[in-house]
Amino acid sequence: MDSRLLTSAVTLRVNGTVHRLTLDNRSTLLDTLREDLDLTGAKKGCDHGQCGSCTVLVDGRRVNCCLLLTVACDGSEITTVEGLSDGWSLHPVQEAFLARDAFQCGYCTPGQVCSAVGALREMAEGRPSAVTVGTEPPSGAAEIRERMSGNLCRCAAYPNIVRAVGDAAERAAEWWERTP
Template sequence: MNASSKHVDGVAANCNAGDDNLNITRRNLLKLAGMGAATIAGGSVSISGMSAEAPPPGAATVPASKVALYVNGVPRELSLDTRTTLLDALREQLHLTGTKKGCDHGQCGACTVIVDGRRINSCLTLAVMHQGSQVVTIEGLGTPANLHPMQAAFVKHDGFQCGYCTPGQICSAVAVLDEIKAGVPSHVSTDLLAPPRPTNMEVRERMSGNICRCGAYSNIAEAITEVAGGRA
């Protein structure tokens, strides 16, 4: 027998000698393990005789703030985690699910709403930043029985296919015409001192932040320019 074997046998002998003192058998060990798993699953952990109850779900405090908004002309007061985006407040708290969450990074425009007369990506702004603001979503523009002119034009010109981006497209389109009417130039305006006109190029440039993965861009431009009184 070599030295290594003697060492292993000695360790085994010591372990066997201690069995009587520890009173640990394979069966008892499995029982203890099962009891420990059940205890943890039940929400408490016992270590060396000390028991600590796990906090119940939702017990952790989060920073919250009162936020008052006017949404589609209706005053709404919310108590929100200060990290809540305007998009999530509209969808999850007010259940206005017409505003869509697309990329959630401000790149697709599906979440576009109109705040105090200007279009914004609601996924990129916090709700608490808009205390007292007037927020208009697709639900506030029109109803199936009384469509907004832009909604009616989108239907007429087949400006949507899957429809997921359509609420953001329509909100953006309404704001685009307000921008043109107010004389706000764009990157393709040829004369910055002259009032811009709703040409095909102007409309396409101003709507470039709203992505339509179905590719209905020509139809969307036709709908917008018809409402503007022009031709696409």
């Protein structure tokens, strides 16, 4: 079979840098990030979309990139945990995770951080979750737990993760404009 039928040219903007790649049509975004672009922040935990350790932002929305084919992202803006900081200045969600000691082994942390950034964007846009009551603005620990429920932590750092996301939510107005 002609190998050209199994590959596609894809253009991705990852953390602000444009990448033109020719990839196997079956490559997941996770494998492309890790193997082709050497961005190893997103982790391969379960490879089934159940743990959230591979969470990144695609066009501002959080996705489990182990389930997403790279060819489906052609022309998209992708932000990984490596792209959240501004030079040597950490993103406010990263700062909150450090301040609240919201990690133990750290394996899930990149996915947790990207998911938190996406969740805070959803909250700022007024998108409801399963625990949002009526038209009330989303807030509080129950709301954060619901929105972060797709990210698992084997070390059970959940209380500190919820506190960190809450701290970042309180300061969101200060930093929202500079978030990818």
